[in-house]
Each structure stands twice: as structure tokens, then as C-alpha cells.
Amino acid sequence: MVIVKDRKEPVERTTICVINQKGGAGKSTSCFHLSGAFAQLGHNVLVIDADPQGSISQGFFGSAHVESLAPQQTLAALFDEDRYLAGPELLIHRTPVERVWLVPANDSLSVHNCPAPATAGLKQFVLREFVRGLVEFDLVLIDCPPNLYQCSWNGLLAADAVMIPVPPEDFGTQGLRVVHQAITEAQTLNPVLAVLGHLISRYDRRLLVHRTYADKLRQLYGPSVLATVIPEAVAFKMAVTCRQPVTLSHPRSTAAGLTSLLAREILARTEGKSAQRHLGKSAPRHVA
Ligand SMILES: Nc1ncnc2c1ncn2[C@@H]1O[C@H](COP(=O)(O)OP(=O)(O)OP(=O)(O)O)[C@@H](O)[C@H]1O
Numbered sequence: 001m002v003i004v005k006d007r008k009e010p011v012e013r014t015t016i017c018v019i020n021q022k023g024g025a026g027k028s029t030s031c032f033h034l035s036g037a038f039a040q041l042g043h044n045v046l047v048i049d050a051d052p053q054g055s056i057s058q059g060f061f062g063s064a065h066v067e068s069l070a071p072q073q074t075l076a077a078l079f080d081e082d083r084y085l086a087g088p089e090l091l092i093h094r095t096p097v098e099r100v101w102l103v104p105a106n107d108s109l110s111v112h113n114c115p116a117p118a119t120a121g122l123k124q125f126v127l128r129e130f131v132r133g134l135v136e137f138d139l140v141l142i143d144c145p146p147n148l149y150q151c152s153w154n155g156l157l158a159a160d161a162v163m164i165p166v167p168p169e170d171f172g173t174q175g176l177r178v179v180h181q182a183i184t185e186a187q188t189l190n191p192v193l194a195v196l197g198h199l200i201s202r203y204d205r206r207l208l209v210h211r212t213y214a215d216k217l218r219q220l221y222g223p224s225v226l227a228t229v230i231p232e233a234v235a236f237k238m239a240v241t242c243r244q245p246v247t248l249s250h251p252r253s254t255a256a257g258l259t260s261l262l263a264r265e266i267l268a269r270t271e272g273k274s275a276q277r278h279l280g281k282s283a284p285r286h287v288a
């Protein structure tokens, strides 16, 4: 399968790892909807589902299809040399969304998501090697699972930038210290890795606790916190049931508008001079 026929030369590519060991923080939701927004801005986007739960894969293709995929058609193949003999083309699936492709995952990835990633030798770098070999995509989004095991570690070592979705409440901000620690450790093996920013996600402005925590996050992390805030909005859920990013399924919704705004803000941070200003080399301090 030739993926993008009009691309012969390597392009400058940005790989963004979306991480937080907190479950339900909005990692998959961010990746899913941002992929559509980036595509609408003219980018060729590869989404890598690095989560054995396969949430984002199911968002694009439905659960029955994703569960039926053989390991060699999923990210699991990268961790298993015998299954990766056919090369990347078996893994990269065209999605129903124009300009968006997906490396899916399902439960076959679980066995490779070991909890002590730094002891895994060359297995730590399989995603990095895979991404480096791709010439067709401008943007790669890696959706990580809610832990800091091998899959997330591979994501951090493969990425240029890391984004951390954070629901602005106590449970949402718990565990940020270990996330930042993992980023700092990853930077020793992947010196180009920069902190793209913290994304306030699932925000409900009616809640005092959300307003308070959003302020607290901005006080603690300053410009690392992205200006765009993603609200809790039913349009995001409805879009997924349509198997489409919200910018395509509900283009006039507030959710779509904010997703486009976020995509532009991310591009501004990763492109040109503003990247130097905003992208932090070191992981920021944790929430006190
Ligand atoms: N902004 C939002 N508005 C409404 N619902 C949301 C929003 N963000 C996430 N959700 C819902 O919350 C749930 C968890 O979101 P999501 O799967 O994106 O989180 P996650 O961080 O990827 O979770 P996990 O850690 O399990 O991978 C989903 O049911 C999703 O539809």
C-alpha cells in the first residue's frame, strides 16, 4: 500500500506524545479530535494508538473491527520482530477521515506494555525507529495509556514534544509529579523532547473547583499551560459515535471551534521561532 502518493521526499515532521498516567484525562479525546483539525489545516496526520485499550482505534473503526485485527496489523507488531517482517504498510491503516491514518492497537499490545521499560534494551526504541522511517506524515500523534509503562515510554522516546491533558481538579492533577519525572528521564535518552504544554481538559466553567484548579495550574506552570481550554462538551462524545472528529461532524459547535484553535496554538508552538519561546526543555515542577 502506498500511503500518500504525492510525497516522495522526507518532510519536516513533528511527533507529539499525549501522556498522563491519570485515566480519563482526555488523552484519546484530544488526539482523536485534533487529528481531524490538523488534517483540515492541510496536514497529513498519523495517529499511533499506543494504548492496549485501543480507545482511539475504536473511535475510528468501531470495537468489533479493532478487536478482530491480527497483531501484525497493529502496533504490537513493532515489539515482535517476527510479526513486523512485512514492514510498516501492514500497520498503517487509512481512516475514514481524509489525510488521517492510524496505527491501531488492541489487547495484543498488553503483553508488551511491561512496567519496567528502561530495562527493556532496544525495545524502548521501536516506536522511535518506526516513526523515523516514515516520510509521508507532517504530524504524528501518539495516544498513550493511563500508565508510564513501556508503551508510554516508547512514546516519549519517539516524540519531539509532549502534551499533558489535565482535568482541573484534584484527581485530575494527581500523579503529575511522576509524569514530569518520566519526561525528565526520557529527555536523557531523547534530548530533543520538549514540553509542548499542559492542556486544561474537560473543563466545566460552572464549577468553582475547576476555575480554582485552572488558575492554580497557570500559576504553577505559567506559559506551559496552553491558552486554549477544552471544555466538557457533549459534541465530543457525539462526534465519536459518528466516527468523526468534532471539526468534521459538528463543525459549528463550540467544541469544534476550540479544537481548531487548539490545533493552531499547537502548530504555533511547534513551528518557527515561537517554539523556542514556548517549548520547555525541562519538565516543569509538579502541582504542590
Ligand atoms: N472534553 C470532553 N467532553 C466530554 N467528554 C469527554 C471530554 N474529554 C473526555 N471525555 C470523555 O471522558 C472519557 C475519557 O476520555 P478519554 O478516553 O479521552 O480519556 P483518556 O485520558 O484517553 O483515558 P484513558 O486514560 O483510559 O486512556 C470518555 O468517555 C470521553 O468521551
Ligand SMILES: [Mg+2]
Residues within 6 Å of the ligand: 027, 028, 029, 051, 055, 056, 143, 144, 145
Ligand atoms: Mg485513552
